[in-house]
Amino acid sequence: MSVVGFDVGNLSSYIAVARGGGIETMANEYSDRLTPSVVSFGEKSRTQGHAARSQAITNYKNTLSQFKRFIARQFSDPSVQKDAHVVPYKVTQLPNGNVGMQVQYLGETETFTPEQIYAMILTKLKATAEVNLCRKVVDCVISVPQYYTDLERRGVIHAAEIAGLNCLRVISDTTAVALAYGIYKQDLPTPEEKPRNVVFVDCGHSSLQVSVCAFNKGKLKVLANASDKNLGGRDFDWLLAEHFAVDFQTRYKMDVKSNQRAWLRLMAECDKTKKLMSANATVISMNIECIMNDRDVSGKISRADFEALAAELLKRVEVPLKSVLEQTKLKPEDIHSIEIVGGSSRIPSIKETIKKVFKKECSTTLNQDEAVARGCALQCAILSPTFRVRDFTVTDLTPYPIELEWKGTEGEDGSMEVSHKNHQAPFSKMLTFYRKEPFELVARYADTNLPLPERRIGRFKINGVFPTAEGESSKIKVKVRVDGHGIFKVSSASLIEKLPAQAEDAMEDSSPEENGPSKEEGSGASQSENDAPMDQSPVEGGAGEGEASADKEEQAENGAKETSKDKDQTSEGSKSDKESKDQNSEGSKSDNGSTETDAKATKKNKKTIKTHELTITASTDELSIAEVNNFFEKEGKMIAQDRLEKEKNDAKNAVEEYVYDMREKLCDKFEQYVSEKERGSFSKLLEETENWLYEDGEDETKSVYQAKITSLKKIGDPIENRYKEKHERPVAFEELGKALMLYGKTLDLYSQGDEKYSHIEKDEMAKVEKCLKEKEAWRDSKTSAQNQKAAYQDPVVTAQQIRSEIQSMKFICDPIINKPKPKPKEEPPKDNGPTPAEAAKDGGPAPTTEGEEKMDTGDQAPTGEASKEGETKPDETKPDVEMELD
Template sequence: MSVIGIDFGNESCYIAVARAGGIETITNDYSLRATPSCVAFGENTRILGVAAKNQMVTNMKNTIWGFKKLLGRSFRSPLVQKEVQAFPFPVIEMPDGSIGVRVYYGGEEQTFSIQQVTAMLFTKLKEIAEAALHTKVCDCVISVPSYFTDAERHALLDAAAIAGFNVLRILNEPAAVGLAYGIYHQDLPPPEEKPRNVIFIDCGQSTTQVAVCAFNKGKLKMLSCLADPNLGGRDFDNELALHFAADFKKRYNIDPMNDKRAWLRLLTEVEKLKKQMSANSNELPMNIECFMEEKDVSARMKRADFEKLTENLLRRVHHLMRSCLQDSGLRVEDVHSVEIVGGSSRIPAIKQSIQETFRKPPSTTLNQDEAVSRGCALQCAMLSPAFKVRDFSISDVQMYPITLKWLGPDSEDGEMEVFPVNHQVPFSKMLTFYRKEPFTLQAVYSGNIPYHNPVIGEFKIDNITPTAEGESPKIKVKVRVNMNGVFKVASASLVEKKGAEEMEQDAASPSAMEETEDGKTPKSNTTVPNTNAASDDSQKNGPVGENDVPMDEKNDKQDQEKPNHMDGNGAEEGETKPERKGKKAKLVLKTVDLPITSTVCQLSKDVINDLVERESKMVMHDRQEKERIDARNAVEEYVYEMRNRISDDLQEFIASNDREKFMQFLDETENWLYDEGENCKKSVYVTRRQDLQKHGDPVVARKKEFDERPLCFDQLGGGLQQVRKALDLFAQGDEKYNHIDAEDMKKVEKALQEKEAWLDKAFNSLSNLPKEKNPPILAQQIRAEKQALDNVVMPILNKPKPKVEPPPAPKSEGGEAPSAESPASEAPDGASAASSKMDVDQ
């Protein structure tokens, strides 16, 4: 079982896997670690990843890129309208207000949603992982920017489901980087000591994120996290491109901004120039051949001019870092180190800004490109039962405040901020309402957020009726931001008061959960249902509290005050316990689960199932198309190879008339490939190649036989010489073979005579054979004769000599053999031990 972590970037994706006791990054089919976030469409197939990026300029209207910024957004969003202006491919509004892209695929125009395009990229990443690991891959953790909203996270989960992934968790990129940092540092302070504060700055292709984390041994707590969704490496590229576009318009009288293809080429070249300026402060050239209107253009720039040109962007980076530090409540002196990741963090001006802001040099102990994917792989291994990983808990923060709105009892609207900015995530809260009829809760993002639609979703709670006395029953609602950063109403329950006798009658009810009057729940087997479509929240390192529901102190206090109206956290008041003589009667509470209908920005199960089936069909079609193209390429390759060889090393092995016919067949096949054979089925190409091989393979076989025969004859002749030499030694009485029976040696001599006769005959039959004729004896037959000879003679010639038993030692006069351990002084006449042994031998 393999688990992977995916860094889903706007420009590139990285895949990391946990195996062999560590984390490693997977390379794709081009032996690259980075797989471009590009999806292209040909006439009959999809082109994904590196291949799609390589033909972006030539197939720009059918190549989709930059779609991460469109995921989960509405078409009329101002940010989307700004993004669409830079795309050369058509982007349209779907009937539900979402975004779609129109491409030419399968011989017709087709429209795909952003979730489908993202799923296509995930399909490619899954294919890369399975090819590298040689096993099926299903479980994964995918990273997202910290500013992603519920709609964007739901859209990502939908895309992953379409691709066949089981997402164990969506992990914010700063948290992934923090995990990759913290789990490998064994010198972190213990929990009872002051934590180590580390700042992580992630400057990516389209986003800059700054996070302040507090580390203790085995624990990460996010203190603050800020992001600028519209500040990244591409913005630096755009500033350079605009500068050079104005320069080219002035000097060459061309405007690249009016030509999408020229603009893409310019962006590619200025990105290369930007990387060169990061390593070199001298003035550097930029040259583009045949840029527009068949004109070659050139320009020059040095790092100082680049920094002046992008001064406003650098100022935004500085402001983001200062704001994040201020939100965390820390001083510069409290910061242990500043870690940088992301490709754009290599810009020297950004490093200098970090130095000036935090008075510390930026640290590059993490892999700037792969840190996010490695953190995701670690988290996936922690959540998978197949791996044993060191315990390390992650406490993230809520990026935007979440407010809950509702309609009051007297048609009065009410609202409450349930999760403020930088609130701990994952986290649950229990709210109490008083209602006589079903009601709806609306969750929205409050405050200043850079999004067109602040609504998260609506949650309708049904099956609410008045009590027997006509009063409003007590409704407890559990709201939660789960480990994926998704808000949901986890459960709703109606609390009924009942006496002990009534409870005994209802004890068999499977949906009831008992509570005492003070609100504390005794142990029971009741399970709170998960009514939302989001992923399971169970996490071994999550916070715990009453009923495994984390509650803050303010919420507990408000629940204990028990006001007689709904204020967001209200409860009942005026409850009394009935008394009996001699024994106090206990009033108990019965809790009944209520159904919740959620309306969120998420695809329904039926729609996802249809899209899964459609994606599976496209994957199958891609596989069949690849096999068809491979078969066609095999025919084309065979034509070119045999044409060259027939005129070169195979020329002597084919008759002149056969060569002319074969060359004509090869030329006809080549013309057929580029005419009526352009789009044939795989079986047609296979049949065509087999017809070619009927002519070419015998020629190749004759050449192969001609090359192998001399070696085979040498091996057989050498074996015969060795056997003849052994027979001569036997005849001379050589001690090497004097233990072999004469009958066995006759068998050896007979085998020798038979093989020598066969060799003479074979050699004579092949000596005058023309090269263009098929040989009557093949190299394989010669090897078989050599093996037959070895099978007969080798067991005889290699027969081991019989072992000779050593003679028994003579006995002494006393009837006992002399001891080998007798000292030399005991030898007769004072002789040495050695001379004593010599006397015995005599």
């Protein structure tokens, strides 16, 4: 299982992985840990990251950025309309009313959903992680802005599915940062002590997020969140760009806003100037060459002027900062520290604003750019069964209050708040309804200030409801849940049927304690079916250990597959009814709180209650399973197309590289290895190939480029070969000479009657001599023939041929000259003294004769010779002569 965290920012993305003993941030192919969140489309392929960003001006219509702000949004949404006017590409309305992004891709007009574009960035990040980890990446955790709604979170999970990832958890940016901060802190207060309150501020490219969290040893609890989803670095860039646009209009009579390219170049320069101003209080100059109409412009601004311009924006920074204090009723002195992350938190006036509100300097304990991704990787490690992480519990919040509405069967419709603002998450609640037939629950955000025109989360139809045998309403238990992703769902529904009971059971049945919340139930039943749920028992994830295990449970329950699984469940549901006994064990496994109460009652009335699991049909505005599958397939095709294009480009580059390399070498190190005539014709061919690459051959298939390089190599390889042979041949000849000399020396020793070779037959040694002569003759003839050749002519003999001659000589001669000596015959023991071996055993001197010593000219001790230490060396298998021929 991979343990990977992705922070997909509005401008830049980061990848962190849990590896070995810690968390690492991964670099991409540019050795950069930042990957721009940009996708660019072309005639032949698409690119992501740095390659795409380099197209931002030249191919601006087909280069998509800021797509995170369009996820799961309606085209008519005012905030979408605002963003649609500032991005340089075309934003359209899809048939379902959502946002589409239109580009020219592979020569066609294509419209992608923001989820697809998000998936394309994930594809890139996934590939980078896989290259670094040398393994497949599937499981991951992805961060989202804390203000993301249910649908936006579902959108990110679908994007992960489209990219072939299994998103175990979407986690809020600020919660991820808090986790990255807390898990390593050794000095947190104990659970009994007052918690440490830390504020986290993430000021990114398009939004500002603030969170206050309470830390105790081993746990963090998010107390409150606040954000401005339209305040980030890009707002400061716009401000500067607007300022200079007016300036250029006045001084150069130039309307940069009328020219999209000029405007984009100005924005890019403003971003640079803004960053320079963060580090310098002096006046910063800006120069842009040929911005439009072949004219250059320049401008300057000081930090003080910039801050005056940005006064309104800076005032807005205060709002979420103050909001978290108000929500939690904390005072600045209750805050231990303020940790700032996000690129725009480097702006000095933002830091000053934070300091003013909290009356404290900002801390930068965490890596400002990478903290979110690191937090995601840590969350993934916590969820991973294969990774051991220090126990650390995270209790998050639901971003908005959620309410549930339903239609009454008689009279008024009903509604209730399922969770208030800042309700801790994840949590489950059990609700009880009394119904005769299927009914529908509508979940929506209760916050009327929600930055969304449509507050609906989804409709959940509870199917299969039937009346009691008496024709009354049945008791329906509905479990609602906000899961670890922060996504609302109706997770289960069951109908409790009372069966006719035996006498004593019937008595039990009538007992109110044993029958659950009977007072309300009773009145509920009598009030018929138009009431509010009667039994609302929160099953909330606390910050204790139970929460942690619930979390682990969720991991299995959630994941990218979860949504689809959910849909499967809702469409199929549980097919068979279960006896109450079965339900008992199930209920105690998955539920607690009210379910337990219910379970107790069920147990006592074993034979009188039957639980029917009901199916739920959920309808939300998220992508359908079919759409996700379709986009997954399309993404796969695009990945294949990208790979094909890359291979084609690699083949083309190989031709180009060969042309340049060979042209240079023909006039340099290959000069004497090619005839003048051949050099002339080959140079001409190389030049023609270069021209072809820029003209007819600019866009050919991979096989055409491969054929081209093969035909060039047909001419170039022999030249290169001659050069190589010229340098290798003398070395090989020297090796041959050395081998001939060594075998020659052995023949000499043999002819001198050397004891070492005395056991070798004469005719055997004659074979060695014959072979030696033949090889000497071969060498002499080849050397003289080669000497007749010019350097630019193909060699008569190659180094490889020479080395194979050496091998064949060794093959014939070595077995003969290395033949082991036969064993000396054992002499019967004599009375007049010990054998040499016995003498050696006794520690006495090894008796050797002078003659024997003379015989031993090699390194080896002769067979049977006693060593100095008095040990005999029966060295019968070893050759007496060691020749180094290799």
